[in-house]
Amino acid sequence: MNPAVGLVALVVVSVATAVIGFYGLRISRTTGDFYVASRTVRPWWNASAIGGEYLSAASFLGVAGLILLSGTDALWFPVGYTAGYLMLLLFVAAPLRRSGAYTIPDFTEARLDSRAVRRVTSVVVVVVGWLYIVPQLHGAALTIRITTGLPAWVGSVAVVVVVCLTVVAGGMRSITFVQAFQYWLKLTALAVPVLFIVFALAGNGSAAVAPAAVNPTGLAPAGPYQNISLLVALLFGTLGLPHVLVRFYTNPDGQSARRTTLIVLGLLSVFYLFPTAYGLMGRMFAPDLARSGQADAVVLLLPGQLIGGTARDLLSALVVAGAFAAFLSTTSGLVVSLAGVISQDVLGGSVRGFRLAAVISAVVPLGFALSTDSLALAGSVGLVFAFTASTVCPVLLLGIWWRGLTDTGAIAGMVTGGVLCGGAxxxxxxxxxxxxxxxxxxxxxxxxxxxxxxxxxxSRATRQRIPQTMARVMTRLHTPERPLATER
Known part of the structure; x- marks a missing residue:
């Protein structure tokens, strides 16, 4: 790939992100705008924004890379990512929106009437967010190094700078516009090159590169335990991702939260067709990427190997722009959710505190990313899902659906899951x-x-600690509200 082409694509998507983010500044005035966009985001906008932030480096680059390496075993990743949203629809979306909370710690404090639970939840949410941001920065470093030849650290720093500018400018309302735009950019960046490759191969009557063996890497297939464990992590981990859950607080009501989740399921199902296609075509036409340790770069490099001429540079630029949008959108969603937690628990909950917390939320994982080597992107994110499934998910599911949960039980469960999974x-x-x-x-x-x-x-051993407010809170969580007039 021509380094100039990659650099131009990165600059264009960064400038577009900044411009859209600053547009959000014009209409972000109140604390509610910064934290939850004043709870006025409609389902299609919110679904596009969720797709933008959820489809991270692991989805855009890592899934194709794992399919290149492991074949059908890696299909559990897109299946699990998408099915996790079905779990959200069934068990979490509407009750969480009805809770009226700004953040996950807000919810756990209100449900269990405990400041101690809030503090533990806040620590867990921040840890989850930082663990999830690091792979995004690793993906940006990989993209910069491969496509432009610049030092890898430039990619990580560029993502943090752009994200800080957009989040500090307009908070949640600004990021909603940015992430909705970035979902459609990512989908286009994957779909258009795939269609060009298919038409080119069909038009030639034969492949430009001879198809390789069905299993180019020789890796043994994963066993039943690995597949089941991965599916558990992805299904339950989705329920506890702080940057996804905070988006449900921006819906006007519980009904629109459910509608948002249904739309997201459709958007994810369409999106994951294309990383799967890249991985399968990579196994056929670019097995050398697997052998050389560049499996995560198959999306970036495959169009350039199979398409020639000017179209090669244009398609490569489009893919690079989509990849960088993936890093920006997911990182910005995580930074918004972490800034909400840190600012409310440490910095007083003001707009100024939110902005300072956003910078802290982005700079700390940048330090970890610069001091660590990149792992396989989808695999490292899968471990973050496992950690989330072992900590945030249990307290959310039991807090919403079980009246017997106590603050002591919630803390013990989160600490146990965090220690066990973190130790692993x-x-x-x-x-x-x-x-x-x-x-x-x-x-x-x-x-x-x-x-x-x-x-x-x-919790059963500490029944006496069931909060007196439990019945009132549970009624609020499970009583459907009347739809707003604008939703009819």
Whole structure:
């Protein structure tokens, strides 16, 4: 790829993001605008924004890379990512919106009437957010290095600078416009090159590059435990992602939250067709990327290998722009959700505190990203899902659907899940991919049940701590509100 083409694409998408973000500044006036866009985001806008922030580096680059490496075993990732939203629709979306909270710690404090639960939840949410931001910055570093030849750190720093500018400018309302735009950019950036490749191969009557063996890497297929554990992580982890959950607070009511989730399911289903196609075509026409350790770059490099002439540069530029949009949109969503938590719990909850918290939320993971090496993108994000499924998810599901949950039980369950899953992640990093046992490499199958079990058992042992406000809060969570006039 021509380095100038990649650099122009990155500049264009960064400028477009900044311009849209500053447009949001013009209509962001109140604290509610910054935290939840004054709860006025309609389903189509919100669904596009959720798609923009949820489809991260793991979705845009990592899924295709894993399919290139592992074939059909990697299809659990798009299936799990999409099915997780069905879980959201069934169990979380509407009750969470009816709670009236700004953040997940707001919800747990209101549900359990406990400041201690709020503090523990805040710490967990911040840890989850920072763990999730680091792979986005690694993906940006990979993209910059491959497409422009610049030092890898430039990509990570560029993402943090652009995200800080847009979030500080207009908060949630600004980011909603940015992320909705970036979903459609990402979809276009994947779909158009795939269609060009298909038409080019069909028009030539044969492939420009000879198809390779069905299994170019020779990797053994994953066993039943790994697949089940991965699916548990993705299904339950989606329920606890702070940057996704905060978007439901921006809907006008619970009915629109459900409608938003249905639209998101459709948008995700369409999107994941294309990374899957890239991975399959990569196994056929670019197996050398797997052997050279560049599997995560198959989306970036495949159009240039199969298409020639001016079209090659244009399609490559489009893919680079979409990849950078993926890093920007997911990172901005995470920074908004973390800024809401940090500003309310530490900095007083003002707009000025939100802006300072946004900078802190972005700069800290930047330090980790610059000091660590990139792992396989989808695999590293899968571990973040496992951690989220073991901590935030149990307290949300039980808080919404079980009247017997207590503050002591919630804290015990979150701490247990965090220690077990975090210990597995640290052990896996220390042992390396080759030396990590399968049950540590994919820990969700045992850490998630352990967190739920501890939360239930400790709550039953501390029944006297069920809050007196429980009945009133549960009624609010499960009583449908009357739709707004504008929604009729």
């Amino acid at each position: 992640m640290v052990s896996g990093a220390a042992l390396g991919a080759a030396g990590t046992p399968f049950w540590l490499a994919q820990p969700a199958a045992w850490t998630v049940p352990a967190a739920f079990a501890v939360m239930v058992l400790v």
